[in-house]
Every structure is written in C-alpha cells, then in structure tokens.
Amino acid sequence: MKQITDFTIVSRKQLGDHYFALTLRHPDQLPPIAAGQFVEVEVQGNRDVMLRRPISIHDVDPTANTLTLLIQIVGKGTRQLAQLQEGDRLNLIYPLGHGFAVEGQHPLLVGGGAGIAPLLHLAKCYHAKGIRPTILLGGRTKDLIPVREAFEPYGELLIATEDGSLGEKGMVTQHPQFSAAYDHICTCGPTPMMKAVGRYAVERGIGCEVSLENMMACGIGACLCCVTDTDEGHKCVCKEGPVFDALRLKKWMGLE
Amino acid sequence: MAKLETKIHNITLKNPVMTASGTFGYGEEFADFIDLSRLGGIIVKGTTGERRQGNPYPRMAETPMGMLNAVGLQNVGVATFCKEVYPRIKDIKTNILVNVSGSSIEEYCSVAEQIDELENIPGIELNISCPNVKKGGMGFGTKPDMAAQVVEAVRKVYHKTLIVKLTPNVTSVVEIAKAVEGAGADSVSLINTLLGMAIDVERQRPYLSTITGGLSGPCVKPVAVRMVWQVAHAVQIPVVGLGGIASAADALEFLMAGAKAIQVGTANFMDPTVTVKIVEGLEDYCQRHKIEDINDIIGII
Numbered sequence: 001m002k003q004i005t006d007f008t009i010v011s012r013k014q015l016g017d018h019y020f021a022l023t024l025r026h027p028d029q030l031p032p033i034a035a036g037q038f039v040e041v042e043v044q045g046n047r048d049v050m051l052r053r054p055i056s057i058h059d060v061d062p063t064a065n066t067l068t069l070l071i072q073i074v075g076k077g078t079r080q081l082a083q084l085q086e087g088d089r090l091n092l093i094y095p096l097g098h099g100f101a102v103e104g105q106h107p108l109l110v111g112g113g114a115g116i117a118p119l120l121h122l123a124k125c126y127h128a129k130g131i132r133p134t135i136l137l138g139g140r141t142k143d144l145i146p147v148r149e150a151f152e153p154y155g156e157l158l159i160a161t162e163d164g165s166l167g168e169k170g171m172v173t174q175h176p177q178f179s180a181a182y183d184h185i186c187t188c189g190p191t192p193m194m195k196a197v198g199r200y201a202v203e204r205g206i207g208c209e210v211s212l213e214n215m216m217a218c219g220i221g222a223c224l225c226c227v228t229d230t231d232e233g234h235k236c237v238c239k240e241g242p243v244f245d246a247l248r249l250k251k252w253m254g255l256e
Numbered sequence: 257m258a259k260l261e262t263k264i265h266n267i268t269l270k271n272p273v274m275t276a277s278g279t280f281g282y283g284e285e286f287a288d289f290i291d292l293s294r295l296g297g298i299i300v301k302g303t304t305g306e307r308r309q310g311n312p313y314p315r316m317a318e319t320p321m322g323m324l325n326a327v328g329l330q331n332v333g334v335a336t337f338c339k340e341v342y343p344r345i346k347d348i349k350t351n352i353l354v355n356v357s358g359s360s361i362e363e364y365c366s367v368a369e370q371i372d373e374l375e376n377i378p379g380i381e382l383n384i385s386c387p388n389v390k391k392g393g394m395g396f397g398t399k400p401d402m403a404a405q406v407v408e409a410v411r412k413v414y415h416k417t418l419i420v421k422l423t424p425n426v427t428s429v430v431e432i433a434k435a436v437e438g439a440g441a442d443s444v445s446l447i448n449t450l451l452g453m454a455i456d457v458e459r460q461r462p463y464l465s466t467i468t469g470g471l472s473g474p475c476v477k478p479v480a481v482r483m484v485w486q487v488a489h490a491v492q493i494p495v496v497g498l499g500g501i502a503s504a505a506d507a508l509e510f511l512m513a514g515a516k517a518i519q520v521g522t523a524n525f526m527d528p529t530v531t532v533k534i535v536e537g538l539e540d541y542c543q544r545h546k547i548e549d550i551n552d553i554i555g556i557i
Contacts, residue, residue, distance in 0.1 A: 002288040004528060042526070050473060051318050051525060093528065217316055217323060218525040222281035224327045225316035234309050234330055239285075 001031060002220065004093045010066065012086050015146035019114075020082055021058065023068045024090055030067065033060050034099030035122035036188075036211050036243040039069065040219035042091040046080040052093065053077040054216045054238065056118040056188075059150075070147060072114035096219050097242050100209055102126060104184025107133040109155070110172050110197050112189025113144060118211060120147070122186060123154035134158065134182065136175055138193065142166035173197060180204050186243075187211070198246040198253045208246035212237045228252060258542030259549040260535070262296070262516050264494050265417040265442035267351055267378045269296035269517055272550065273507065273535050276498050276521030277302055277355035277381060277421075278327065282345050289528040293349035294535055296517060300345070302357040302383050305366050307333035311388060317454045317463035322473030322500075323522060324452050326466040328388040329357050334367045338374060346376040355421070357383040359391040361409045368414040379417030382410055382441075385448035387425065387470045394448075397423040400435035411440035419496060422446040424476075424483055433487045445496035445519065446487060447480045473522040474500045481509050488514020488555055502530060504537020514555040 007024035014020050040052035059068035073082050084090065100118075102125045111119045116137050126133045133155040139145040142165040151157050159167025160175045168175050172189075173196045187197040188211035201208030214226040214237040221239030228237050230248045235241070250256045260271035274297035280286060283298045292298065310330025317324045332341065337354070345352055354371050358364040364382065371380055384406055386393035396406045407420055420436040422429055424447040433444050449470025454463045462468075480499025488495045497515030501507050502523035510518045523530045538550065547553060 004289055048320050049318070050321055051323065215314060215316055217325075217522075218279075218285075218528075220281075220285045220528065222285045223279060223316070223325070223525055224310065224330050225325060227310070227313055227315070227330070229313070234313075 002093065002096060003031070004091065007090050007092055009084055009086050009088045009090055012084060016143045018144060019070060019072050019146040021068055021070050021147065022084065022090070023066050024092070025064065025066045028065065030060065030062055030065055031095060033057055033067065033095045033121070035102065035125045036099030036118045037095040037097050038242060039092040039094035040096060040216070041069070041081065043077050043080050045083065046076060049077045049080055051217050052219065053081070054096070054219055056211070056242070057095065057121055058117045059120050059124070070114070070117040093219060097238055098240060100125070100186055100211070100243050102129065103207060104182070105131060106182050107131065107184040107186060108182040109133050109135045110138075110178075110185060110187040110189070110193070111136070112138045112172060112193045115187075115189030115211070115213070116145065116147070118188055119186070120150055123151055127154040132156065134177065136160065136172050136178060138172035138189070173200065180206065182206060184208070195253045198249060199255060202246050202250065202253065202255060209243050210246050210249060211243045212241050231256070257539060258547055260538055260542070262551060262554070264419065264496060264517055265379070267297070267417050269351060271296045271535050271538065272511060272515070272517040273531055273538070274299055274496070274517055274519045275524065275531060276519035277383065279521040279524050282341050283348055283352070284345060286524070286528050290532045294532050295350045297351035297353055298348070299353045299355050299381050299519065301331050302329050302355040302386065303331050303334050303337050303367060303371075304329055304357050305334060305363040307331065307336065312465040314463060314465055315469070317469070319452070319454055319471065320475060322471055322475035324454055324464060324469035324471055325449070326388045326464045326469035328466070329386060329393070334370045338370055342374055342377075346374070351378055352376060353379045353381055353419070355381045355383050357386055357393065359389065359393070361406055364406055365409050365413050368410045372414050372416065377416070379419060380414060381419045381421050381445055382407065383421050383448070385421050385423030387423065387449055387451045387468070388466060394423050394425060397432060398426050400431050403432050404435040404439040407436045407439035407441050417442045419443040419445050421448055423448045424479060425451045429483045430486050430490045433491050437491045437493050441493060443494045443496060444487060444491065445498060447476070447483050447499045450476055450479065472500070474502055476500045477506060477509070481513050484510055484515050485513035485557060501534070502526070504534045504541055507534050507538060508541060508553070511550065511554050512557045514557070516554055
C-alpha cells in the first residue's frame, strides 16, 4: 500500500561534485519495497519547485527502518534537496511504481549515471535468492560512477568508463563481458544506453527489463504526464513502470 | 458541527469539495491515501467516444507556482469506461461525475448518452474547454453560439445534472456562461486551464511536444476567483469554482466569490491527501467563525 509520510534524514553523504546519498529513517516498519520502485520527494525552500521529485530507491534496510536515496544534482529540485542536512525531515510518497521481477539464474545488471541507483537494492534482492549477479556500471568518467564499492559484496562488479579512467575504456555495451552469456538483463541509465542494451537482449531472446525515467507530476498514475510510448500505446512510467519488460518497448527501442 | 452540505442542481454534496477532472484519475489512484467517501464528489478523467492516446511526451512542464500540461485527453474511451471502470468505482460513497469530452457535437452526444445509462453517475461535466486537442475541445467553448449549440444537443440526450466546464481563454467568460445557461446547462464549472507556453532556453526549444499547453496550479487562482465572481453574479445556475485551490482558505475564496462547490486539481499531485485536509479546514473555519451552514457564506462578496 502506498503512503505519504515523514522520514528523518539520519545520514547525508556527498559523493563527488555530482551525487549525494540520503539515508532516511521512519519510526515504523517499512512496507515491502521491490527493487526498482521509487519515492516522490517533497522539495521545500524553493518557491519555483512546486512538484515533488521522483527518486529511485537505492537501498533498503528493513531492520533499521531506513531507505537510502542516491541523488544526482541535475536541476533546481535536486540542487535544493542537496541542501538537506542530517536531522532534517523529508516527506515522501512511497513505494511507487512497478519494480524488477528478480528473474534469471545468471543475471546481468547494467547501470549508467544515476541509473545505477536502483541496481544496489536489485543486486541485494538477487543475493537474497542465492544468485550472484554480474553488475556492469558505466559513466563518462570514474567520478560519475559513485558508490561502486557498495555493490562488491553482492555480485561480480565490472566498470566501463568512456575516458578509461576506471575499468574498461568505452561504453558498457563495448565491455568484453557484455555478452549473451546471461539469461536475464536489467538496465537503468541514460536512454541511448538502455535502448542499446534492450535491443541487444531482445535480438538474442534474452529476458530484459528496462527502468525508465520520465518527468512526472503525481507519481501515482493520475495525471498521465509521464507516459512512454509502448507497443500497446502510451503507458504511465510512474504506474506501469518505471520497470518495463523490454518486449513491450520494441518501438521505443527502434526495433519495429 | 457546521453543515457543509451543498447542492448543484439535483446533486447533493456532503461538502463542497470535489476533485478536478484529469487530476484524480478514476479516484482509485487515491484510495491508499484518503477515504474517498469524505469527498463531496469526484469528477473522473475526461472521456471521449473512442480510446485516445493523447499527445506525445513531453506533456508537462513545471512553471513558477504552477505547471503546464498537454496530456490531450488520453483516456480509455466511453465503452471501456462503462464496461470496465464504472463497475470498479460505482460503489464509492460519493458523487462520481464523468467529464465528457469530444471533437464533434455527435461525439459529445454519444458519450453523454452512454453515461446517462449509468445509474450511479448523477451528472456529467461537459468539457468544452480542453486547450490540448487539435479538433473540438476549447474550439466549442470560446464562441457563445458554438457553446450553446453543443449544450443544446447534449441537453436533448442527457437527462441528469449537466455541468458545463468553461475555458478562461476568452474575452468574456460571462458571455459564454450566459449562452450555456440559455442552452439548458444546470451548472457551470470554471476555470479550465489557461493557455500557456514555456521555453527551455538552453536547448532552445519548447518544453512541451505541443509547444503550448494548459497552465494550472496556485498561479492561476486569482484569475479563477475573479471569473467565478463575475459568472456567479451573471447567471442563475450554480457555479462550481476551480483553479489553483490548495487549501481551505483557497476554497473559501471561491465559495465567497459565489461558487456552490469547488474542485481541487493540481494540488492533488503535491499532496494526495489535500482534499480531505480542505474538508477539515472548512469545518474548522466554520467553527472559528461560528458559521452554522456553509451556504451562509457562499456568494457573500
């Protein structure tokens, strides 16, 4: 069940110039949260920011009643959120959207930029099922791949940077271990990356889930602002997504 | 406790707080957050003759104290509404009204006729004011003779409460309101969104795929209050006020300006519980001001 409620910020970590992570605690037990689900965060203190901001859930600790948001500073909303300090209150609507199915025995998780955020909770969900995913993270440069160490206990971690500052030089799809050896692929990141990964998987008959990020107003399927073009027409990313089976997005990926 | 009950033609509302079409889905989307039976009414998503995909993404842009949208009447179509949606929502203990949209008089009439059959829908809101569709929509709502023509035609086939939703994108909203009153409308609701536009200067292109869109949110409220006040003084039928309402104080402005009921729209996106807070705020206001019946303050300005 979705809820609107206040959390307290128990930790704020700056991760380079572009990212920060907020860990939020609730006094009550958290509801079940699927990997890939997101929150709508209220932004206070900037009168030009009226709407909430959708942020994916990076990590969940059900025993401590905490969840962590990994936020990239991209606009006036996230710049305002970056001002938050430990002890501040943050109002959330959550958990929202349709998450990852956690399928496959040999999964590959491909993330780029802020799109790596939901993959930590996802890697942990696989880990909890006794499955060790391969996690391939990419970015223009190593500074744009924050929190990579957090992934290490939960899978085999691979890195690709366009400038070669860490891991393999090039795009994630050019990484030597980006191959058809996996039986399921989950991806979240920049649109061109997700389209390339999705096409690769669909053309080879590999199950694939793609987590989209569109601008949203309500986050609960009421305003119909955040639609994506699926093969069955416009669907709300906030409600039917953000995670879609790639087979529903063939047109979006340029396959038909 | 004060009496909050109010009436729009034959529809009795337990309180004046309704939800604006296109901002509250079919009501179900909000059931996790509020008890829907606390509301005076719910006006569900604009419904057309056939299923519509609406406009391409991007359809939304945040603007100072407001937002632009260009959804373009995406909806499942009247047949699917009647067969699949209606059974799910018909027993919600509030007034469920359907916003009826179209591109031609025939389409408006056909949708209205099919909704007329639904027992638990006591009225419709005829949308002659959508700014985001190429054909019809606002085209019908900006000329008094066209507006009257649509309302007359729908009046012939629709037998329950007929509310007509007016656009603010006209020189004289009073003229349109009088025309639809003359054509048989039981009530008017106003305002629909204001036609607006925003440009992303870094990318040197409009934010919306349609270039222009409908502006809503707190920034439009003073325009809406003014129009409600003008119309309420010019027509005999009840007026439903909307435009930027986000608190009980906002709602009270519209009531005092002459609205018999109000609708909450964009504010539902920021706070899905805002409608119930407004109901509670009205109760609290009446208590503080020793008002026994909310109708005593309607139209006092």
